[in-house]
Amino acid sequence: MNVARISGYLAFRTVIAAALGLLIASQLAGCSRGIGTAPDSDSLYALGEAERNEISPELAPIFNREGLPRSSNIITVYHSDGYEHRIAEVRELVVEGMDFYNSKLGIDKVVNVAILDRGDWQVVSGDLPYGLPFVSGFDDPIVVLPATDDGVLGIGANAMKQYASTETMAKLSDVGMDFEKGARLFVNAIALHELGHVYGDLYRIQPRTNWFAEFLATYIGYVFLRDRRPELATVFEVYAFHLNNDAPGPQDRSLTRFEREYGGVGPDDYAWYQGMFLDLAIRLYDDHGVGLLDEFGQHFPPEDGGITFDLPDDRDRDYLERELDVLDKISPKIRDWAERLQAAALAQTVGTSESR
Secondary structure: OOHHHHHHHHHHHHHHHHHHOOOOOOOOOOOEOOOOOOOOHHHHOOOOOOOOOOOOOOOHHHHHHHOOOEEEEOEEEEEOOOOHHHHHHHHHHHHHHHHHHHHHHOOOOOOEEEEEOHHHHHHHHOOOOOOOOEEEOOOOOEEEEEOOOOOHHHHHHHHHHHHOOHHHHHHHHHOOOOHHHHHHHHHHHHHHHHHHHHHHHHOOOOOOOHHHHHHHHHHHHHHHHHHHOHHHHHHHHHHHHHHHHHOOOOOOOOHHHHHHHHHHHOHHHHHHHHHHHHHHHHHHHHHHOOHHHHHHHHHOOHHHOOOOOOOOHHHHHHHHHHHHHHHHHHOHHHHHHHHHHHHHHHHHHHHHHHHO
8 A cells, every 4th residue: 555645544534533433532621422321311301491502510611711702593602702704604504403303303402512713622622632523511512613624624634635536526526515615514514423422312212332323423413414404415425435435444344343442443444434334324314314213213212221332252243233133124234234344354354365
């Protein structure tokens, strides 16, 4: 493999991976969402009108101490000085998402936003690199976005342009999007993945495995984009899936490995897996749309337990097989997709061995 290509696509994958899920170990001021932690059911449905628009108790001291400017209209948008021009675009996207999930899923949830420059970002997020969107809080979540395009995600995405295939570039051209603008908008799409974790919990879907939890968050964000923002859906597809698909993938592509190692697969492989989860979402959307979430909820209710971590190898495989057996009843495409990952891993392993 070309060394220059490695440096380009691994740098890109590294920032994508962090944005898509390697926030697991970060505390984010002590109040970030813990993946795999079952929500307190009493807190989900007992939000009164008076408290729905209030910032979460954990985050309030941080934002109030900083005295960030804010704009309140349906949702509150906190912002660093000089970035008022970002408010309308972000508010429109988040409010549209809230309306979609209310109308389609019956979830009435206020999600506030913070648009921060580097200085304010460091105060709020601690050591998290500037430019990686995240959601803090659960009862009153806040989507935190960078105010500028020079965060690690934007820089990494733009650096990947030289490696994009002709077909990938054509997908952006088809929606009238240049690569640089798409890279900027991709940040917003990543935030929808993080919101997907929140809405999945609110809709009472409890995955049993790590891969399904990550896929579910992606699918929830993706159904909104396909329904309300098809151009942004294309951006999400290009930067999360197609660019990862253009570059060589890991040798061991199995779900068993992802389940066993999760974030331990490394940032580049983690991003590749996340791209493949979006690939599955794309494959399923036309057949099922938002209705797929109802089927997931019926088969994976929260009272049966939650995500299992750090299973021995034999139990990893058993859990995955049992879950895939259930998912196969919903759509055979899911198991077919999983088996293609394993088949591709075996083919690449054989090809590597023969070339030696």
